[in-house]
Amino acid sequence: MHKLGISVYPDKTPRDEVYTYLEKAAQLGYSRIFTCFLSIPEDQRETYLVEFKEFMDKAHELGFEVAADTNPEVFTLIGATPDNLKPFYDLGLDIIRMDGNFGTQGDIQLTRNPYGIKIEFNASMDMGVELLINKGGNKDQMTMCHNFFPERYTGMDFDLFMEYNSYWKELNLHTAAFVSSNNENTIGPWQVFCGLPTVEIMRGLPIDLQARYLLATGDVDDILIGNYPASDEELEALSKVNLQAIEMKVDEAEGISDNEKMIMFDYAPHWDRYDHSSFMLRSSMPRVWFKEQKSIQDASVATATDKNIESQSIPYRDPGKKVFTRGDVLIVNDNLAHYRGELEIVLTEIPNDGERNLVATIKPEELMLLDFIKPGHHFKILK
Numbered sequence: 001m002h003k004l005g006i007s008v009y010p011d012k013t014p015r016d017e018v019y020t021y022l023e024k025a026a027q028l029g030y031s032r033i034f035t036c037f038l039s040i041p042e043d044q045r046e047t048y049l050v051e052f053k054e055f056m057d058k059a060h061e062l063g064f065e066v067a068a069d070t071n072p073e074v075f076t077l078i079g080a081t082p083d084n085l086k087p088f089y090d091l092g093l094d095i096i097r098m099d100g101n102f103g104t105q106g107d108i109q110l111t112r113n114p115y116g117i118k119i120e121f122n123a124s125m126d127m128g129v130e131l132l133i134n135k136g137g138n139k140d141q142m143t144m145c146h147n148f149f150p151e152r153y154t155g156m157d158f159d160l161f162m163e164y165n166s167y168w169k170e171l172n173l174h175t176a177a178f179v180s181s182n183n184e185n186t187i188g189p190w191q192v193f194c195g196l197p198t199v200e201i202m203r204g205l206p207i208d209l210q211a212r213y214l215l216a217t218g219d220v221d222d223i224l225i226g227n228y229p230a231s232d233e234e235l236e237a238l239s240k241v242n243l244q245a246i247e248m249k250v251d252e253a254e255g256i257s258d259n260e261k262m263i264m265f266d267y268a269p270h271w272d273r274y275d276h277s278s279f280m281l282r283s284s285m286p287r288v289w290f291k292e293q294k295s296i297q298d299a300s301v302a303t304a305t306d307k308n309i310e311s312q313s314i315p316y317r318d319p320g321k322k323v324f325t326r327g328d329v330l331i332v333n334d335n336l337a338h339y340r341g342e343l344e345i346v347l348t349e350i351p352n353d354g355e356r357n358l359v360a361t362i363k364p365e366e367l368m369l370l371d372f373i374k375p376g377h378h379f380k381i382l383k
Contacts, residue, residue: 002215002243003065005032005176005224006235007196010055011039011048012187013228019058021229026062028239032176033059034145034224036189037068038099040077049078049091056092067095067120067145069189072102082106089115096120097145101127104135111138120145123164123175124156124198130171144168148178148196148226150188155200165219175219178226179210181234186227196226205365208237209249216246216372245269245378248369250329250360252383259314260331260359263290263341269378270343276375280330280344283379287332287341314340319358324350327362327370329381345370 006025010018022033040048059066074080080087082102097120101107110119111132121129123144133139146164149155161177168175180195180203188196197203202210207230214220225238241247245268252261263286270283291312314333324330328346332339336355344356347370360381362370373379 001221003032003222004030004238005034005222006030006228006230007034007178007188007224007226008228009036009187009189010052015051015055017229018055022059022062022064024232025235026064028235030235030239031064032222032224033064033066034097034178034226035066035068037070037074039189040074042077045077053091060092065094066092067097067118068093069097069099071098071100073100082109085110085113085115085117088117093117095143098122104128104131107132108135108137111141112136113141116141118143120176122147123168123177124161126164126167129168129173133171139171139173143174143176145176145222145224146178146198148180148188148198149200150190150192150194150196152194152203153200155197155203158199158201161199162217162219165217169219174221176222176224177214177220178224179207179214179238181207181225181227181230183227183229183231183234186229188227192227198226206237207234208241209366211238211241212247212366212369215241215243216369218372242380245380246369246373247380247382248366249363249382251363252360253319253358255317256357256359257314257317259290259312259341260357262293263331263343264329264359264381265383267343268380270380271378272373272375274375277347279348279350280346281370281373281379283343284339286343287339290341312340314357316354317357319352321358322352324352324356324358327364327367328358329360329362330356331359333357 008018056066078087088096095118118141120143121127124147165175177198178196180197186192195203202213211223214223267286267289272281273284316333316335324346326346326348330344332342332355334340
């Protein structure tokens with residue numbers, strides 16, 4: 001099950017602002033929080049922990065699960081050890097994300113704590129997690145979360161990101177990754193001005209598109225916003241991302257008919273045929289659905305007007321191009337009546353033979369999503 005999450009850094013932000021942000025996110029369905037324990041000031045430890053416990057109480061009141069970045073030094077500072085996580089339990093922490101380790105036996109002890117605290121390991125590198133499992137680690141209390149990267153050009157390579165996620169899924173481990181707000185003057189554990197994504201090519205993209213790319217890979221469970229605060233518009237946009245189907249935004253072609261709009265936007269879900277073509281994605285069921293919809297509408301009008309109604313029609317419309325290119329969204333027209341209403345998305349160039357109308361073009365920054373739509377996979381087209 002997918003979850004959406006935010007990051008907050010309560011030691012760097014006025015409490016009222018943080019709580020307002022939590023309330024906004026909770027109302028939109030966010031259910032995870034990432035925060036950082038790595039900057040606990042030793043001379044203010046008691047005050048810091050009291051305030052953090054108040055923050056945890058508020059987060060739990062709103063239904064959030066909270067993960068905090070820690071390391072062995074933090075354990076020492078708050079009096080915890082691999083075989084004694086009670087100080088974290090007393091704070092109410094749900095997930096301990098390890099930035100560092102205690103060796104094989106120490107990390108195994110962490111995963112077998114009696115408090116039900118999950119231990120989150122770094123998904124962006126191989127930290128010997130499979131060895132921990134094989135040597136007695138409790139997989140039920142293990143989870144994976146990627147790094148985020150504040151410096152431009154240092155985020156993960158997308159292919160490597162997918163390779164690691166495939167590996168974690170082979171081990172049946174839950175995964176999380178970060179997207180980044182493009183809001184101005186955001187912060188992380190430190191001042192951040194270039195965002196906090198996991199994958200470098202996602203930096204600067206609209207936040208919902210970042211999430212749609214990560215989800216399209218099929219191996220990412222939870223999506224977390226790395227920097228604070230995301231704008232209200234970004235929180236809402238991310239909350240509306242379809243977690244069950246790949247969504248692609250398009251630019252409509254001029255002059256498309258209501259029938260074509262109905263097929264493109266109202267039919268759901270589109271899915272590529274199992275007998276996949278390398279030239280195009282084919283969503284064939286809309287042609288059946290369209291015929292049925294038109295029959296129902298025609299019958300209704302006939303009853304009301306007592307007139308003969310013409311059969312459904314999608315007349316040919318000249319798109320002004322001889323060749324359709326990758327990302328063109330097509331609908332079969334009257335010139336190939338048997339397939340009339342089928343929606344197709346071009347993967348590689350095909351000639352315009354007059355049998356298909358151009359109804360839209362996938363936005364250039366979204367074209368890579370086509371690589372993830374496999375035979376049978378659901379997808380949706382957005383205006």
